[in-house]
Structures are given as structure tokens and as C-alpha cells.
Amino acid sequence: MQQDPCMGWPAPAKLNLFLHITGRRPDGYHELQSVFQFLSHGDTLDFRLLDEDRVCAEHALDGVDHDDDLTVRAARALKAATGHPGGVAIRVHKRLPMGGGLGGGSSDAATVLVALNALWETGLDDDALADMGLTLGADVPVFVRGHAAWAEGVGERLAPVSPPEPWYLVVHPGVMVPTGAIFTDPGLTRDCPPIKIADFLAGRAGNVCEPVVCRRFPEVAKALEWLQRQGVTARMTGTGSCVFGIFETEEVARAARDCLPGGWTGFVARGCNQSPLHRRRAQLQAVTASQE
Numbered sequence: 001m002q003q004d005p006c007m008g009w010p011a012p013a014k015l016n017l018f019l020h021i022t023g024r025r026p027d028g029y030h031e032l033q034s035v036f037q038f039l040s041h042g043d044t045l046d047f048r049l050l051d052e053d054r055v056c057a058e059h060a061l062d063g064v065d066h067d068d069d070l071t072v073r074a075a076r077a078l079k080a081a082t083g084h085p086g087g088v089a090i091r092v093h094k095r096l097p098m099g100g101g102l103g104g105g106s107s108d109a110a111t112v113l114v115a116l117n118a119l120w121e122t123g124l125d126d127d128a129l130a131d132m133g134l135t136l137g138a139d140v141p142v143f144v145r146g147h148a149a150w151a152e153g154v155g156e157r158l159a160p161v162s163p164p165e166p167w168y169l170v171v172h173p174g175v176m177v178p179t180g181a182i183f184t185d186p187g188l189t190r191d192c193p194p195i196k197i198a199d200f201l202a203g204r205a206g207n208v209c210e211p212v213v214c215r216r217f218p219e220v221a222k223a224l225e226w227l228q229r230q231g232v233t234a235r236m237t238g239t240g241s242c243v244f245g246i247f248e249t250e251e252v253a254r255a256a257r258d259c260l261p262g263g264w265t266g267f268v269a270r271g272c273n274q275s276p277l278h279r280r281r282a283q284l285q286a287v288t289a290s291q292e
């Protein structure tokens with residue numbers, strides 16, 4: 001049976017496989033180096049196209065006002081840029097913890113831009129969608145582009161990379177870390193010397209936010225130590241709070257998840273260098289082409 005083109009659009013999580021801060025811009029934002037990789041786990045979005053000029057969310061997110069919801073803001077930005085006369089009702093099936101460093105909000109926004117551009121037939125290319133995405137959040141462009149990436153700037157200068165695609169156990173240690181508070185911490189290392197991808201691949205890169213987050217949120221430190229005790233490499237993603245362990249097989253990752261201490265949640269997912277969002281768009285384009 002053919003899938004309804006409006007239903008079940010993936011908004012995958014991302015991991016920052018490393019995160020260095022190389023400087024600070026005059027506007028206070030930090031210059032980063034990072035590698036983003038997608039996961040085979042995330043939110044999903046459904047769309048109901050409306051003839052009337054109205055954009056609304058049919059879900060409610062804790063602590064997020066309707067008009068601040070990144071999905072609503074993304075749809076309104078696309079409408080404003082293209083003059084599309086119709087509207088949309090959006091529903092997010094939320095699986096990703098908010099403020100966990102998995103980029104759920106940014107990914108939801110990117111999925112709205114990519115899916116609605118196809119469903120509304122507004123015809124923007126990915127460059128235009130990524131520029132629009134950057135006005136919504138620093139992590140939106142990588143989700144719009146849909147390929148694992150070496151990132152510089154505030155995350156908008158992207159070059160596709162293809163690191164190994166292992167299995168991960170992602171652990172949420174039950175706390176939410178506010179990104180802004182980590183970036184203003186006086187103890188944050190902000191002068192990492194720029195590195196090359198070969199340094200990352202050789203293991204000479206980490207997450208400089210880890211020491212600051214671990215000091216302020218001891219549960220994150222405990223989760224990292226717990227993962228290390230499972231005998232795997234463990235790291236924090238973004239500014240936390242989620243941490244991930246790198247596993248050789250799905251089975252071993254699942255066995256570790258089954259032993260997670262109480263109060264923490266976790267999921268097992270595969271690293272994906274191509275976003276599931278773009279696989280979905282390609283399917284829709286193939287169906288449309290076969291009908292023409």
C-alpha cells in the first residue's frame with residue numbers, strides 16, 4: 001500500500017560526535033567545530049494541508065508557546081518567503097527529549113521546511129531552505145541538507161563527511177541542560193586550536209562542554225561513567241544532557257540499555273550518514289515522477 005504523502009515524515013535526532021569551541025563572534029555566539037551524524041530514531045510529523053491561510057500545531061509541547069513552536073515558525077517562514085496562499089495543521093509525535101542535545105526542535109523545523117516545500121510545491125532548493133533554517137536555529141541547516149557533516153561557524157558551514165555508522169546507546173540522565181547557560185560559563189574552553197577531520201578520525205577530539213556540564217549537572221557525569229564501565233567509548237552530545245556510548249553490535253547496545261539504572265531513559269539507534277528525512281523525500285519524488 002502506498003504511504004499517505006502527508007503522514008509520517010521523520011525528524012531524526014543528531015549526535016555531535018565531537019564539539020570544540022574555537023572562538024567567539026562579536027555578537028556573542030561561539031564558533032564551533034563539530035561532526036554531526038543522524039540517528040535512526042527521532043520524532044515523526046504529520047501534515048494536514050488547509051485551503052485557508054492558517055498555520056497551526058495540533059500538538060502541545062511542555063513549556064513551548066504555540067507561536068514559539070519551531071514547527072509553526074518554520075511553516076510561517078516558508079509561507080512568507082514563497083507567498084504560498086494555503087495553510088497547514090502540523091502534528092509532532094515527540095519521542096526526543098527536549099533540551100537533550102539531540103536537536104529535536106531543530107530537526108522538527110527542518111522536516112517542516114523540507115516536507116512542506118514538497119507538499120506545497122513551493123520549489124525552493126536546499127540552499128534556500130538551509131538559509132531559512134538558520135534564522136530559526138543554528139542546527140537547522142544540517143538537518144535540511146541531510147548528510148552527516150563536518151561543521152564550522154555556528155554550525156552553518158557544512159561539508160559532507162561519512163564517518164563509521166555504529167550502534168549507539170543514547171542515555172538521558174533525567175536532567176535538562178540549558179544551552180545558553182553552558183555557553184556563558186566562565187570555565188568553558190573557548191580557544192581550541194582548529195583541527196582537521198583526520199584528527200577527529202584518529203580520536204584526537206572530544207566535547208569541550210563536558211567538564212562544564214558534568215560540574216553543574218552531576219547526573220551527566222554519572223551517566224558518562226556508567227557507559228564507560230560498560231567498556232565502550234562514551235561522550236556527551238552538544239551541550240547535553242544526553243550522552244552516548246559507541247557499540248559494535250545492536251545486541252550488545254540493547255543488553256546495556258536493559259541494565260540502565262532507574263531514573264534514566266535510553267534508546268538504541270544506528271548512526272546514519274544520510275538522513276531518513278531525505279530518504280522519505282526521495283520516495284515521494286519517485287512516486288510523483290511515476291505518476292507523471
Ligand SMILES: C[C@@](CO)(OP(=O)(O)O)[C@H](O)COP(=O)(O)OP(=O)(O)OC[C@H]1O[C@@H](n2ccc(N)nc2=O)[C@H](O)[C@@H]1O
Nearest residue numbers: 028029030101103137138139154155179180183238239240
Ligand atoms: C552547540 C549545539 C551543537 O549542536 O548544541 P545543542 O543545542 O545541540 O546542545 C547547537 O549548535 C546549539 O544550537 P541551538 O540549540 O540552536 O542554540 P540556540 O538555542 O540558538 O542558542 C542558545 C544560546 O546559546 C548560545 N550559543 C549557541 C550556539 C552557539 N554557537 N554559540 C552560542 O553562544 C547563545 O547564547 C544562545 O542564545
Ligand SMILES: Nc1ncnc2c1ncn2[C@@H]1O[C@H](COP(=O)(O)OP(=O)(O)O)[C@@H](O)[C@H]1O
Nearest residue numbers: 069070071098099100101102103104105106108
Ligand atoms: N518543536 C519543538 N521541539 C522541541 N523543542 C522546541 C520545539 N519548538 C521550540 N522548542 C524549544 O527549543 C528548545 C531546544 O530543544 P531541542 O532542540 O529539543 O534540544 P537541544 O537544542 O538541546 O538539542 C526546547 O527546550 C524548547 O524550548
